[in-house]
Amino acid sequence: MSNQSSSLNASIIPSEFTNPNLEVLYTAEQIKQRVIQLGQQISQDYAGNKNLVLIGILKGSCIFMADLMRAVDLELIIDFMAVSSYKDGTVSSGDIEILKDLTHPIRGKDVIICEDIVDTGLTLFRLTEILGSRGANSIRVATLLDKPETRKKEIKIDYCGFQVPNKFVVGCGLDAAGRYRNLPFIGVVKNPSL
């Protein structure tokens, strides 16, 4: 089995998953190990807490959220929001559109927002404003990827998987105009026109 093919749920990931148009930055195995570490850290930090809500920001967080929640050894609930700031492009529009809201109130809850990537920070900046105004007891941020070079708004990241360079990355939930979300690794598209 290649490095790119194993993950937390190795049984559902094909053993051959290669695309010559993609440069791999982080393999599925590296991601698995790092997500386990993040889950252990969260389990320690929130030990004894019965108030924890993981909020996945769709669509990008789908894979990270699914892996992270299984790596947290605590009683918790989950919820999702769908927001979009990139529409179908590779440049943030600067504002976010809420496409789907939470289904449960978060007043008094300890929230961890789960993101696939913090890039400009504009999405999380607005999201923390919105969720903060709803009376959460605490709000922390977990992200699989952090792209610090492109930041426009300062964001405190509490749990970070990996830093990435200033390149448009795909895989593990991250898309380029809707493509590549299903890749089990994080990569960069070499030729976007292919």
Ligand SMILES: O=P(O)(O)OC[C@H]1O[C@H](OP(=O)(O)OP(=O)(O)O)[C@H](O)[C@@H]1O
């Ligand atoms: O830090 P920023 O520059 O704001 O970028 C990060 C956000 O952009 C992406 O979402 P997108 O709007 O592409 O929606 P998606 O998750 O459905 O792909 C990503 O999932 C983050 O939510």
Ligand code: HPA
């Ligand atoms: O590098 C990226 N890739 C995919 N989606 C994104 N949303 C913000 N930055 C990125």
Ligand SMILES: [Mg+2]
């Ligand atoms: Mg996107």
